[in-house]
Amino acid sequence: MIFSSNGHHMVLKLVIVVVLMVLSSTAYGAGSFYDEFDPTFGDHRVQISGPGNRDLSLTLDQYSGSGFRSKKEFLYGRIDMQIKLIAGDSAGTVTTFYLTSDQSTGIHDEIDFEFLGNSSGHPYTVHTNVFSQGQGNREQQFHLWFDPSKAFHTYSIVWNPKLIMFLVDNIPLRVFRNYENHGIMFFPKNQRQRIYASLWEADDWATQGGRVKTDWSKAPFKAYYRNFNIDTSDKGAWKTHDLDENSRRRLRWVQKNYMIYDYCSDWKRFSQSFPPECKNSKFN
Numbered sequence: 001m002i003f004s005s006n007g008h009h010m011v012l013k014l015v016i017v018v019v020l021m022v023l024s025s026t027a028y029g030a031g032s033f034y035d036e037f038d039p040t041f042g043d044h045r046v047q048i049s050g051p052g053n054r055d056l057s058l059t060l061d062q063y064s065g066s067g068f069r070s071k072k073e074f075l076y077g078r079i080d081m082q083i084k085l086i087a088g089d090s091a092g093t094v095t096t097f098y099l100t101s102d103q104s105t106g107i108h109d110e111i112d113f114e115f116l117g118n119s120s121g122h123p124y125t126v127h128t129n130v131f132s133q134g135q136g137n138r139e140q141q142f143h144l145w146f147d148p149s150k151a152f153h154t155y156s157i158v159w160n161p162k163l164i165m166f167l168v169d170n171i172p173l174r175v176f177r178n179y180e181n182h183g184i185m186f187f188p189k190n191q192r193q194r195i196y197a198s199l200w201e202a203d204d205w206a207t208q209g210g211r212v213k214t215d216w217s218k219a220p221f222k223a224y225y226r227n228f229n230i231d232t233s234d235k236g237a238w239k240t241h242d243l244d245e246n247s248r249r250r251l252r253w254v255q256k257n258y259m260i261y262d263y264c265s266d267w268k269r270f271s272q273s274f275p276p277e278c279k280n281s282k283f284n
């Protein structure tokens, strides 16, 4: 009797432990990079490590950059990625985290986060863009209110039928809305997309318009990714995610203090006429 009831307890404990493990792994959502992603280029420059294979580093050296992409494609969802950018002199480098459909079609959709490096002590530029049916030119750029190379921060893309939201540590940087009800047909909504990330060199344009070159004596350069979360579940909060009063206030704070470029204010570039959504996008 005593033995079997002990055995019962053991089984119960085991069940509880397993349930807790499952719960906590979905709560952080941090899966194994091996399970969800494949390397795209750079061979050994893509390194997966850590408990549960939840850490990944990308390396850039004189010979190659590196990258990875998700095995799955999806239409809508929320993706969170913790990223720590290249420390020190990162001039000429570009670290990316983006979604794209098949680019060979000529009518691809894309949602971009790109981090343009800088010389030591100068701020990174966060570059965002949206492509619909092969058309882009929807850039907004920001500086950050912290040094993104000192610690991990969470960068998120929320994509639902109404909007695309770019967030940093849950603070919205940018909202790009679907204005099809106003007859504006510029929104990625019918092509499945994959998650991509990469680290590469673009010193012809990345840093201060190409004036600051990559210092290869500082190579190899490394960027770190960890604890990704991919929520495409039918019950996910991403489905109805939108601005509330608090997040709208934060968005205004970011746009007022940290936005350094907005295509909708670029009179020189769009002297003939602004893209149609610019009129509406003032009322986020």
Ligand SMILES: *[C@@H]1O[C@H](CO)[C@@H](O)[C@H](O)[C@H]1NC(C)=O
Residues within 6 Å of the ligand: 116, 117, 118, 119, 122, 123, 124, 125, 206, 207, 208, 209
């Ligand atoms: C680099 O630093 C300069 C000077 O602080 C700043 O104007 C620029 O926006 C930064 N970013 C890039 C990508 O050049």
